[in-house]
Amino acid sequence: MDLQNSFIVPADIDTAWKTLLDVESIAPCMPGATLTSFTGEEFTASVKVKLGPVTQNFNGEGSFTKRDEATHTAVITASGKEIRGGGSASAVITATLVSEGPNSTRADVLTELTITGKVAQFGKGVITDVSKKLIDQFATNLQAVIAAKSAADSAAPGEVVAAPVIQASDSIDLLGAAGAPVLKRAIPVAIGVIVIVGIIVYFIVK
Structure with a gap:
């Protein structure tokens, strides 16, 4: 299935590109995701997913197949x-x-998603809704990071600028993202979430 997501970065395109490649600044913007390694064009990541009182962990890996600064486009393959x-x-x-x-x-993010196992039984709608909510949260936190950077750049010498308040948590609340109606289906749907997080991994690796 194909998933399409978009979000706005409140900065010019060159600043946005550089900011999205600043690991330390934006890694906290994505809930539940941790970059565990990056070597050359390959990376690995882990994601913690919370389903009520139960927490599950997922591992993912990927690699860049294209990274074009001139067109501000990147293509990666990812699996979880x-x-x-x-x-x-x-x-x-x-x-x-x-x-x-x-x-x-x-x-603009286009994901060509292939799923196997139990998650393949579930519709595109659930995964689309989850991915949108996660990216919306990421975008909100990213806006706070960029606003703080802009304030720091324009601050007078010696002026202290407060750090941005990031709302990302250490795990993805799958019920909060997918909604109560998918309670019984949420665990297998979480497999799809790890690939959606792969979208964000592009933005948190350098």
Whole structure:
């Protein structure tokens, strides 16, 4: 299935591109995701997913197949697997930045998702809703980071600028993202979430 997501970065396209490649600044913007390694064009990541009182961990890996600064486009392949289960997913992810004005950039993300195991039984709608809510939270936190950077750049010498308040948590609340109606389906759907997080991994690796 194909998933399409977009969000706005409140900065010019060059600033947005550089900011999205600043690991230390934006890694906390994504709930539940931790970059565990990055070597050359390959990376690994882990994701913690919370389902009520139960917490599950997922491992993912990926590699860049294209990274073009001139067109502000990157393509990665990514895959994820439940640590204690048989579900898995893989994706080809294309992320492109588009200038919307002198202080606005749109990030368009296309994910070509392939799923196997129990998660394949569930519809596109649930995974689409989860991915949108996660990316919306990421974008909100990213806006806070960029606003803080802008304030720091324009601050007078010696002036102290407060650090941004990031709302990302150490785990993805799957019920909060998918909603109560998918309670019985949420665990297998989490396999799809790891690949959606792969979208964000592009933005948190350098």
